[in-house]
Amino acid sequence: MYWLAQVNIGRMLAPLSDPVMAGFVAKLDEINTLADNSEGFIWRLQTPEGNATSLRHFEDELILVNLSVWTDLATYANFVYKSQHRQLIQQRRQWFQKFEGPYTAIWWIPREHTPDVKEAKERLEHLRIHGETPYAFTFKKTFPAPAESDNISSPLIVKG
Template sequence: MTMQLAELNVGRLLAPTDDPRVADFMAGLDQVNSLGKRMPGFVWMMEGSGEPGMGNTEAKIGGDPQFVSNLTVWEDAASLETFVWKTVHKQFYDQRADWFEVLGKMHFVMWWVPAGHRPSLDEALKKLAYKQEHGDSDAAFGWSYLKEAQAWETHGCAEVAAE
């Protein structure tokens, strides 16, 4: 069975999506998401309403309108790694402290899914909770667990705000 890599990244915005403090983040969502969808190895992204400039910010976590999530599936770790660390996405990553609260716990998780599977946000949040409780395992893991992933080491994956 062919497996693909799912990832969930959650963060809590410093302010509501229409607040000037997060305006640069909101303005860049369409550009970053569009680039991701065109990347070699991209498979699927959980979508929002489709309204320009909103990304998937409508998918609330725990009813909190400032908690936002990104859930995608990739053919392999190399494809996701290239997008995250070697495109304009890296510039957004570097600015995350400008837009997101420091959560105090891991808020990024990856796991393998059968090709064709589209994980739900609930499934992804369970994977994140599992990783938070048990650490890296075959069931749920971060960059350091993937032997083939190396760019995260040189590009800084510090636990500051959203990853």
């Protein structure tokens, strides 16, 4: 059985302490609580403070990473597009620069696996180079969860 992992990254217009980011910072706890309590939510990357905004995984200090796991594509899509999270997406240009290249990727993971940022960055890079494949995709072109016998851990084996 598989779960759905997702990553999205964004380059802030300014550091989190800057007044231009105040609206985003004010919504963090609300949106994270909404995710935590959403149908299908399994896990998200976070520090003891309850979010991942203090984690820096890129050379560019203004890039934030969101990484989470969901039971399936439908529940994740409901959270993204049919909850209060949708308002945050609509307001993103107030806080984040337009990103060149893929800034979000989705992929299937075995249930016992917890993705890390290194893996997420690999998925984004694979998406940038190869476009949507079962290894990394977006809502524009989705792929079903693999059969138990499929190997989804290697980008060299792309079934489709």
